[in-house]
Amino acid sequence: MLPDPTRPDARARTMLPVPDRPTAGPMTYDAKDPDTAYPPIEPLLPPPDAPNVLVVLLDDVGFGAASAFGGPCSTPTADRLAGAGLRFNRFHTTALCAPTRQALLTGRNHHSVGMGSITETATSAPGNSSLRPNTKAPLAETLRLNGYSTAQFGKCHEVPVWQSSPMGPFDEWPTGGGGFETFYGFIGGENNQWSPALYSGTTPIEPPDTEGYHLTEDLVDHACAWVRQQKALMPDRPFFAYLAPGATHAPHHVAPEWIEKYRGEFDDGWDAQRERTFARQKELGVIPADADLPPRHEEIPAWDDMPDELKPVLAREMETYAGFLEHTDVQVGRLIDTLEDLGVLDDTLVYYIIGDNGASAEGTLNGAFNEMANFNGMAALETPEFMRSKMDEFGSPSSYNHYAVGWAWAMDTPFQWTKQVASHWGGTRNGTIVHWPGGITERGGLRSQFAHVIDVAPTVLEAAGLPEPTTVNGVLQSPIEGTSMVYAFNDAETPERHVLQYFEMFANRGIYDRGWSAVTKHRTPWQMTGVQPPAFDDDVWELYDGAQDFSQAHDLAAEHPDVLARLQRLWLIEATRYGVLPLDDRGAERLAPELAGRPTLIRGDSQLFFPGMGRLSENSVVSIKNRSFSVTAEVEVPDGGAEGVVIAQGGRFGGWAVHVTGGRLAFTYNVLGIHQYDVVADEPVPAGKHQLRIELAYDGGGFGKGGDVTLFHDGLPAGNGRVEATQPLIFSADETTDIGYQSGTAVSSTYSAATSRFTGRIGWVQLDVGKDDHGHFISPEERLRVAMARQ
Known part of the structure; x- marks a missing residue:
């Protein structure tokens, strides 16, 4: 059904929100005046019979x-x-x-x-x-x-x-x-x-x-x-x-x-x-x-x-x-x-x-x-x-x-x-x-x-x-x-009316024009790393006649080079019209915000978190991948000890967590749900206010390497261990970072999401990457600097 041009609001609906129309007619002083008349308020509805x-x-x-x-x-x-x-x-x-x-x-x-x-x-x-x-x-x-x-x-x-x-x-x-x-x-x-x-x-x-x-x-x-x-x-x-x-x-x-x-x-x-x-x-x-x-x-x-x-x-x-x-x-x-x-x-x-x-x-x-x-x-x-x-x-x-x-x-x-x-x-x-x-x-x-x-x-x-x-x-x-x-x-x-359509994704591109399609595949989806795609001008184009070939089974590029050339030119025209250019087949560069040119919530090499923060995507957290990092948290432990997650990123299919289990500070690094590395402190965390800290010293020499882990209570060593491998690119597409609990699935097999909430009190948690802090302790001045650096 098309709009009825005789309807009073037919033209008004092209301007949204529909403009309010002033009420015409005489004004009265007394609502009881017989001349007082206003049309009833009618809610805005689509045309009758709109499905x-x-x-x-x-x-x-x-x-x-x-x-x-x-x-x-x-x-x-x-x-x-x-x-x-x-x-x-x-x-x-x-x-x-x-x-x-x-x-x-x-x-x-x-x-x-x-x-x-x-x-x-x-x-x-x-x-x-x-x-x-x-x-x-x-x-x-x-x-x-x-x-x-x-x-x-x-x-x-x-x-x-x-x-x-x-x-x-x-x-x-x-x-x-x-x-x-x-x-x-x-x-x-x-x-x-x-x-x-x-x-x-x-x-x-x-x-x-x-x-x-x-x-x-x-x-x-x-x-x-x-x-x-x-x-x-x-x-x-x-x-x-x-x-x-x-x-x-x-x-x-x-x-x-x-x-x-x-x-x-x-x-x-x-x-x-x-x-x-x-x-x-x-x-x-x-x-x-x-x-x-x-x-x-x-x-x-x-x-x-x-x-x-x-x-x-x-x-x-x-x-x-x-x-x-x-x-x-x-x-x-x-x-x-x-x-x-x-x-x-x-x-x-x-x-x-x-x-x-x-x-x-x-x-x-x-x-x-x-x-x-x-x-x-x-x-x-x-x-x-x-x-x-x-x-x-x-x-x-x-x-x-x-x-x-x-x-x-x-x-x-x-x-x-x-x-x-x-x-x-x-x-x-x-x-x-x-x-x-x-x-x-x-x-x-x-x-x-x-x-x-x-x-x-x-x-x-x-x-x-x-x-x-x-x-x-x-x-x-x-x-x-x-x-x-x-x-x-x-x-x-009835003849089709959508007769021209371009296609492009990661430089795989094609054009449809009145039954004909010209296409070129530039990269293969499952080859995500270690593959250098060809130059765009070296891509091989194919030509198909859809009127005779529903499934694109017969390449006619050699038989009809003139048709192929016309469609290639037409693809370029449509690509220009709709903002496809420049073609971009970069891989890792597009994952890095600073190289891709998109904004990021993350600046610098430190990030400060507070209790209750959660559901933070990987793009909302400083990346600790392929580098040394430390996590420091100010916590208050009740008499009898504490349990639960201080900070966790990812989940059971890959991630890491700082948590207190059995009263002891622990660090877990989970590689793809296949390998779980646990480092646990030698002694329980005492009651009272403390700074808990873990440091991972990355081995270097490439992506996904391991590192030595040291745990600290109030700047003093409390335990050490090793992570043999790490995840180099991504932890998860859906799991997040949480402070004081863990949503989704659990990084460590020692707790569940339902039992993950920290039973003590968390003041703050600071994540630092690529820094060598020999003090192993964060002063109030240092924490203020981190907070202000992200303003």
């Missing part, structure tokens, strides 16, 4: 994973919605999570809104800054200012890393400048499904202490409760709900009964699975009958070439993932059931986008029991023997697991490559279902018009009868860059 909107965005699901698109993972909810709605088999994302999400929520290309990659690799270049310009207001804000109720549940990876602490600023948070009135979920790229770091609005909270807790179930519980309350209290007001579970991003966490449903299903490996999926996709009609299956690239090992002793582990990885995806889909089904029970499902425009990019190949060629091993360049620690010993723990709270590259490739059937590879459809084509009985007449239809995630926002606005705003909150808006998909809802044969 509710539910957008469900799963994480890291390839085109060939869900049963709704021919995959091996049962997705009954997706099947149900597809049977009563439409499948879109040429819907595209950006190849990575945060860019897809920002594009979805704004209707603009990811570089246009500063999200050329993830927030952790942001640079000062506008297209990669992770800062959304205020000239590109999010869809939720537009809908809220038009009278919609708005809520987000789940993952938000769009907050710049230097704004992701509990102190904000909150301009880029969902309930800050994001336009959502309610947010319940997490900030960042991934989360532990069993022990997540959660926020309600901008307030950090702990997950419910319930047996069998699972994050996806919790998110859907909150979404269902919110929808029920919204319809109970505001039945005339439509809602915009955005459900973005962390599933099925690693870690692949799900209860054993879901995994067991798939036992033995993948024993013949990824090559055979890919053939099965391909046949099933043709049977379902979600790919053309004449589509061809591209061959496996040499960089991806054949199943038959994998070590026999590892194959049972590899099969278990995929069983775990399949159970995880089915569990996720069933939880989405609970929300759909709630809408049906409330009688509003037919009046709700549902987008079910099965993946924010292709399947993830970030789990190494062998997969991982703890994916942080690969992120630290330490995957070799997870030997086949180690992996076999952990088979029964995959998916459990003791795991932080990911599947092998071969499974990601198979889950992207029938396409080449995976997540991060924006050049090829394996990284960017995601099965999408649109369900809206109130606006779509066909049931169980297939749509093959080209579409992109930036098309969702203009589709919602057209369906709601709302104009694209020209100003929002006093700021002139740049045009939405997507194309509404409403034109295809009731016409399968």
Whole structure:
């Protein structure tokens, strides 16, 4: 439905907030005067018949994973919605999570809104800054200012890393400048499904202490409760709900009964699975009958070439993932059931986008029991023997697991490559279902018009009868860059309207133009360290004719060099238009704020903490990696001694902690959950006020080396020991730093998060790196200097 130009507010809705209109008519002195008349106060509502909107965005699901698109993972909810709605088999994302999400929520290309990659690799270049310009207001804000109720549940990876602490600023948070009135979920790229770091609005909270807790179930519980309350209290007001579970991003966490449903299903490996999926996709009609299956690239090992002793582990990885995806889909089904029970499902425009990019190949060629091993360049620690010993723990709270590259490739059937590879459809084509009985007449239809995630926002606005705003909150808006998909809802044969689209991620790049696609892969996702990518001009471009070749199986670059040259030039034009340039394939440099040019909360080589501080991301804390460091704390120990955490960073899958256990000062360094090094003081900490200190003297000579540890009471040695290895790059993507307790999972096996709270009193904790303090004691003057240095 389009806005009615005869409505008095039709023009006003292009200016948001809608300007208040002064009341016309005579003024009276006495309210009892018969001439006293004012129109009743009417709440701002969208146009009549504007639908509710539910957008469900799963994480890291390839085109060939869900049963709704021919995959091996049962997705009954997706099947149900597809049977009563439409499948879109040429819907595209950006190849990575945060860019897809920002594009979805704004209707603009990811570089246009500063999200050329993830927030952790942001640079000062506008297209990669992770800062959304205020000239590109999010869809939720537009809908809220038009009278919609708005809520987000789940993952938000769009907050710049230097704004992701509990102190904000909150301009880029969902309930800050994001336009959502309610947010319940997490900030960042991934989360532990069993022990997540959660926020309600901008307030950090702990997950419910319930047996069998699972994050996806919790998110859907909150979404269902919110929808029920919204319809109970505001039945005339439509809602915009955005459900973005962390599933099925690693870690692949799900209860054993879901995994067991798939036992033995993948024993013949990824090559055979890919053939099965391909046949099933043709049977379902979600790919053309004449589509061809591209061959496996040499960089991806054949199943038959994998070590026999590892194959049972590899099969278990995929069983775990399949159970995880089915569990996720069933939880989405609970929300759909709630809408049906409330009688509003037919009046709700549902987008079910099965993946924010292709399947993830970030789990190494062998997969991982703890994916942080690969992120630290330490995957070799997870030997086949180690992996076999952990088979029964995959998916459990003791795991932080990911599947092998071969499974990601198979889950992207029938396409080449995976997540991060924006050049090829394996990284960017995601099965999408649109369900809206109130606006779509066909049931169980297939749509093959080209579409992109930036098309969702203009589709919602057209369906709601709302104009694209020209100003929002006093700021002139740049045009939405997507194309509404409403034109295809009731016409399968109508020509596509989104005819040109660029792609780029970490210099993997491509261009689509009226059926043709030109692509070049620049780097391989699972090769994270020790690889020098080629010069951009040396990248080899491929050319595909989508009208004849659905799966990009036949490279026509040699046959049509003129078409390739035209598309290469067109890519450069679009890249210039949308802020893609300069291309940036740097690795470690982009992780360092000072080299990347982004702000940081951290300055200097010292940091001061106070009791109660917590949920501090790694970007909010001075890095102690690959260097000597010390931690000093002023504590007050009661008679009878104290117990608990003084400071902890990370968790059971990697981190360190200063704690008091058995009355004694202790330091624990946990390497990837594989090695735990403990150094414990010789004597208990006496009652009274004391300075406790640990010093780690780093061995040097490279990354991830060990060091000697010395413990001090009031500047006097109290114990010593050794840490044989450290983590060089990252402790965790979701665990944080806490003072006086530990949230999430525990670094040390000697305590749990529930028992971690320090039973004495903490005055302050100071972290120093790269300094040689022979006094082993911090004076009040020194502590003041550290505090003032960070002003």
